[in-house]
Amino acid sequence: MKEVRSAAPWSIGLLGGGIAGLALAALLGERGHAVTVYERDRVGxxxxxxxxGGLAFDTGPSLFTFPEVWRALLARLGEPDPLxxxxxxxGLGxxxxxxxxxxxxxxxxHPLHPAWEAYRAPARPLAGHLTTLLTTPPRLSDPTFRRGxxxxxRAxxxxxxxxxxxxxxxxPPALTHAVGTHALNAGLTPQDAPALYALIPALAADAVFRPARxxxxxxxxxLAFAAARGVQVEEGAEVARVDPRTARLTLSGGEERRHDLLVSALDPARLAGVLGRPVRSPVARRTVSGVALYAALPGDAGLPPTSVLPPADFARFRAAVRAGALPPDTLALVHADGPRLAVLLxxxxxxxxxxxxxxxVRAQVGRVERxxxxxxxxxxxxxxxxxPPRHYAAGGHPGGAIYGAALPAWRGGPLxxxxxxxRPRLWQVGTGVHPGGGLPAILGGALIVDTLLGESGV
Ligand SMILES: Cc1cc2nc3c(=O)[nH]c(=O)nc-3n(C[C@H](O)[C@H](O)[C@H](O)COP(=O)(O)OP(=O)(O)OC[C@H]3O[C@@H](n4cnc5c(N)ncnc54)[C@H](O)[C@@H]3O)c2cc1C
Incomplete structure (x- = not known):
């Protein structure tokens, strides 16, 4: 569809200052709109x-994968890569x-190398299409999307x-188990995740990055892209109510703000709350949460940058998390960087x-150490x-489900x-609306929503 550029700038209220909200705010600022980001806590x-312990840590994502999606965002903003x-x-550890x-x-x-090559052969033809799938609105009328x-x-x-x-x-069982683990990085077990997730190691393992800083x-x-485009960011501004008919919102202190359009970068269950709708999210229908431990060590632990300890038995693990019980052995990701150690359970x-x-937690840490x-x-x-999960619940999905509601396999992924x-004056972006786990899905999602907004005349 041809893009219709709006004649006059719109006043847009963006709910939530996470990575998805900030990315879309910069894109909308680039179109000349007057954007205000409302963030209940701190941005990020x-x-x-x-x-x-006197050391700086970055919480949340540690692996930067599918950098082509980031580059697509930079290209739309006309910015060089500062990362x-x-x-x-x-790689993936x-x-x-x-x-x-x-x-x-x-x-x-390595003895597993021939099996690894056989495993990733069917994924090779998909590599060139993945950025398209992550950044293009899913419409069969679009030939690029159809090819992707x-x-x-086929893959x-x-x-x-x-x-x-x-x-x-x-x-071989070790490779089957290692590959299956990557479904869990999107918050779902291999039994529940779309087949695409089993291909993620094949597509990403050779290209795992982290910004130098x-x-x-x-x-x-x-934040710099948004500021350069006049975006106003308000921290400590919790949106308590939204009227999607008038694009009016009320902050938790009672103050009202009016906009022409609202975009939610909140988890959809939180959005339901501010719309005054009941929130239904039984624990069995949530993605997983986690306990992230950030430790300042006295010196270098001498560990590889990334180690992964999958649960021994995915079926037992699935039964536990769906019942809301602590699994006897869980997925543990360990990131080591000099004296900085992150253990994500x-x-x-x-x-x-x-x-x-x-x-x-002590038992899981003991397993990691052994x-x-x-x-x-x-x-x-x-x-x-x-x-802990309580932290992730405070600004996200009920229970602290990191990737929101667990969608059935046929609804997950980019298709x-x-x-x-x-609603006509309310749009959505972010993890809960762009299933797939992490940064590539939400940055791609921001590009998708920006495209659709442009087509609708915004
Ligand atoms: C431990 C951990 C490890 C991860 N590892 C990786 C990784 O290695 N690679 C990767 O790509 N991804 C990873 N991810 C996923 C990635 O961090 C997320 O997908 C991404 O940060 C989500 O961004 P978001 O903007 O969609 O949501 P959020 O970051 O949740 O942002 C939503 C924002 O909305 C705000 N908010 C909520 N309610 C209101 C309200 N009423 N009013 C105003 N503001 C509100 C919240 O405070 C929050 O700032 C990881 C996540 C976690 C937790």
Whole structure:
């Protein structure tokens, strides 16, 4: 569809100053609109700068994948890349499966290398199409989207779930387990995630990055792009009520603001709350939450940048998180960077205040330390900060589900149109509306919504 440029700037109220909200604010500012971002807390959402034991940490995302999506955003803004993305040694990291360790990517000479090559062969033709799928509105009338979705269908061979796709490949068990783990990075087990997730290691393992100045550089860049386009950012401004007919909103202090249009970059369940609608989110229908531990160590732990400890049994893990119970062994991601250590433990989305001294957290940390051969590592830390499910629930989905509601496999991924525009004067962007997990999905989602807004005359 041809884009219709608006003649006059619109006053747009953007709810939520996470990465999705800021990215879309910059894009709308680029079109000349007057944008105000309302953020209940500090900007950045799940990605924020904290200090632990005198060391700076960036919370939330640690792996920057599919950088072409970021480059597509830069191209639309006409900006050079300020991030200085550096490849992360070891890619997606060593996966300590019950069947042995599997580094992803598997390097030549490793016994799993031939199986790794066989595994990723069907994904190769998809590589060139993934950016299109992540950044283009899903419409069969669009030939580029049609080509991309056809490539995805060919690569997934009609398997609906990640588990089904991996099983059909008949890979060695260590590789099957390691690949299946990546479905969990989008908050769903391999039994529940679309088949595309089983292809993510094949598509991303060789190209995992981090900005030279840490992930916080992404937040800085988006804030700078937004400021240069006149975007007003209000922190500590919680939106309590929204009237989508008049595009009027009320802040929690009672102050009213009027706009021509509203865009929510909140989790859809939170948006339902401010619209005065009942919020339905049974725990079995949520993606997972987590306990993120940020530790300032006395020195370099000597660990690889990324280590992954999957649950030993995905079926048992699934049963636990769907029942809201703590799984006996959970997915643990360990990121080490000199004296900085981040241990991310997957937990059910029940808004629990799980602290480092909680017996379950201690047991999971013990498992990490035993597996990586670093006993007492966390106890040696000068300081540890924990962000539990309760933290993620405060600004996100009920229970602290990191990726919002768990959609059925056929609705997840980039093929299904999402509720971009639930009301004529209310649009949506962000994790809960662009399923797929992390930054590529939400940055691509911001581009999709910007395209659709442009086509609608905004
Ligand atoms: C531990 C962890 C590890 C991760 N690892 C990776 C990774 O390695 N790679 C990757 O790509 N992704 C990763 N992710 C995912 C990535 O961080 C998220 O997808 C992304 O940050 C979500 O951005 P968002 O803007 O959609 O949502 P959010 O960051 O949740 O932003 C929503 C914002 O809305 C605000 N808000 C809520 N209610 C209101 C209200 N009523 N009024 C005003 N404001 C409100 C919130 O305070 C928040 O700032 C990780 C996430 C976590 C938590």
């Amino acid at each position: 959402g799940k990605l924020r700068r904290i200090t632990v 200085d993305l550096r490849p992360l040694p070891g 060593v996966h300590h499966t019950p069947f042995g360790a599997a580094p992803l990517p598997v390097p030549p000479g 979705s056809a490539a995805l269908f 997934t061979g009609g398997q609906p779930t990640a588990e089904g796709w991996v099983r059909a490949r008949r890979l 840490g992930m916080g550089a992404l937040l800085d860049a988006l 997957t937990a059910p989305a029940t808004a629990r205040d799980l602290r480092p001294e909680h017996p379950w 597996t990586l051969g670093v006993p007492g590592l966390l106890a040696s830390a000068r300081d540890v900060l924990a962000l 299904h149109p999402q509720p971009y525009r639930p």
